[in-house]
Amino acid sequence: MNKKLERKVLSASLIGSSIEWFDFFLYASVASVIFSKQYFVTDNPTLSNLIAYFGLALSFFIRPFGGIFFAHMGDKMGRKRTLVITLLLIGVATVAIGLIPNYETIGILAPILLLLCRLVQGLGIGGEWGGALLLATEYAPAEKRGYFGSVPQMGVTIGMVLGSLAFYIMTSLTTDEQFASFGWRLPFIFSGVLVIFGFPIRKGLDETPEFKQVQKEGTAPKVPLIHTLKYHWREVLVTSGAKFVETAPFYIFGTFVVGYATTTLGLKFEHIMLIVMTAAILTTILIPLYGKLSDKVGRRKLYLMGAAAMLLYSFPYFWLLEQKSVIMVLFATIIGLSIIWSPITAVLGTMFSEVFSKEVRYTGVTLGYQIGAALAGGTAPMIAEYLMSKFNHTYVPVAIYLMIIAAISIFSVLSIKKQKHLL
Numbered sequence: 001m002n003k004k005l006e007r008k009v010l011s012a013s014l015i016g017s018s019i020e021w022f023d024f025f026l027y028a029s030v031a032s033v034i035f036s037k038q039y040f041v042t043d044n045p046t047l048s049n050l051i052a053y054f055g056l057a058l059s060f061f062i063r064p065f066g067g068i069f070f071a072h073m074g075d076k077m078g079r080k081r082t083l084v085i086t087l088l089l090i091g092v093a094t095v096a097i098g099l100i101p102n103y104e105t106i107g108i109l110a111p112i113l114l115l116l117c118r119l120v121q122g123l124g125i126g127g128e129w130g131g132a133l134l135l136a137t138e139y140a141p142a143e144k145r146g147y148f149g150s151v152p153q154m155g156v157t158i159g160m161v162l163g164s165l166a167f168y169i170m171t172s173l174t175t176d177e178q179f180a181s182f183g184w185r186l187p188f189i190f191s192g193v194l195v196i197f198g199f200p201i202r203k204g205l206d207e208t209p210e211f212k213q214v215q216k217e218g219t220a221p222k223v224p225l226i227h228t229l230k231y232h233w234r235e236v237l238v239t240s241g242a243k244f245v246e247t248a249p250f251y252i253f254g255t256f257v258v259g260y261a262t263t264t265l266g267l268k269f270e271h272i273m274l275i276v277m278t279a280a281i282l283t284t285i286l287i288p289l290y291g292k293l294s295d296k297v298g299r300r301k302l303y304l305m306g307a308a309a310m311l312l313y314s315f316p317y318f319w320l321l322e323q324k325s326v327i328m329v330l331f332a333t334i335i336g337l338s339i340i341w342s343p344i345t346a347v348l349g350t351m352f353s354e355v356f357s358k359e360v361r362y363t364g365v366t367l368g369y370q371i372g373a374a375l376a377g378g379t380a381p382m383i384a385e386y387l388m389s390k391f392n393h394t395y396v397p398v399a400i401y402l403m404i405i406a407a408i409s410i411f412s413v414l415s416i417k418k419q420k421h422l423l
Helices: 003-038 044-076 077-098 108-136 142-173 175-182 185-203 210-219 222-231 233-264 269-297 297-319 325-352 362-378 381-390 396-414
Strands: none
Touching: 003 044, 003 077, 003 108, 003 142, 003 175, 003 185, 003 362, 044 077, 044 108, 044 222, 044 297, 044 362, 044 381, 077 185, 108 142, 108 325, 108 362, 142 175, 142 185, 142 269, 142 325, 175 185, 185 381, 222 233, 222 325, 222 362, 233 269, 233 297, 233 325, 233 381, 233 396, 269 297, 269 325, 297 325, 297 396, 325 362, 362 381
8 A cells, every 4th residue: 555545544534533523522521511501401400410411422322323324334335435424414413513502592492402413413423433444444454454443543532632622722712601602612613614624535535445345246245234133243242342441431531520520629621621632632642553552462462451451540540530639630631541541442443343254344343332332431421420429429439330341341352252463
């Protein structure tokens, strides 16, 4: 593969995942500080927060359905066409969120329209990740597959950086009243510019060599979903479980901490945004390095090291937060997100793609990823909020919850059939 094609492939796989996670992080960051107060209005602040986080979780529950639809399209009609559609869906829904009037203006329509946009986002995101991953790994030379597969994973933290930076700038340039009135809306609307930038990059790329081979051989099953569930259901279960430790801690370190640090610990919103952004920048640098390392030492070894470290770090993380110091929160977030989480996410996508055969790969990786995300991802902030309110605002049950999540993933990956490239 020449350098020009390599840059084009990696850019196309990265741009969509970056926009996807930028859009997601925008919602997650203001769920407890804006949406709970302006859209999900109740007399109970905890209930309003829970409903706002339900809006976060809702898109995760719809993702498997979007994933099934777009994965079927991707396995039958190609990766490229599918990725163009998912990019447009995500972008339009996100811009719309920035334009929806609040509850005070249009009443019950406000939360309904907001949740509807989250559903549309979820449908698009459901098909986005698997396609972006396969675009990278199916073009990749065998000796660089770990590195190529880590690039779309960088979109998670790039999106986080963009989201954090956007809100940090807005909170710095506006008063609290101005931010609550219109400042929070501008980053959502700005996402439309990113879509306009990303559309021609994807539109101009050819189909992957491996999909072309499937088309030539005529080996694609008539209904990829049925074929996958019939012959690859074990792989779907294993990859779903493996997703747990990559998704739940991410939302605790990157989104739950925003509401927790500002409302419970009394720290400033802009300081927490800066902390998350700093950790995300460092994580973005480390992800491709771990991807390259996995080409040398194997995916499973790196993954299990990260998952075991996550299990051990659950209690120390919250202890550091409880010191109520900006420096300690920064330290806690860098350890959790940059040092422990980055090797897990760096190898996850490539590991998934190597578990499934190319005929049903889009469907297989999408099911595993989105089912795992629905069960352990979008629900994580909501579960953490519930556990803390249920147990007198102590972090102990949340730390135990993270340990259980890590244990499930460790067991899942240990059960993956041993293959040379995974060892």
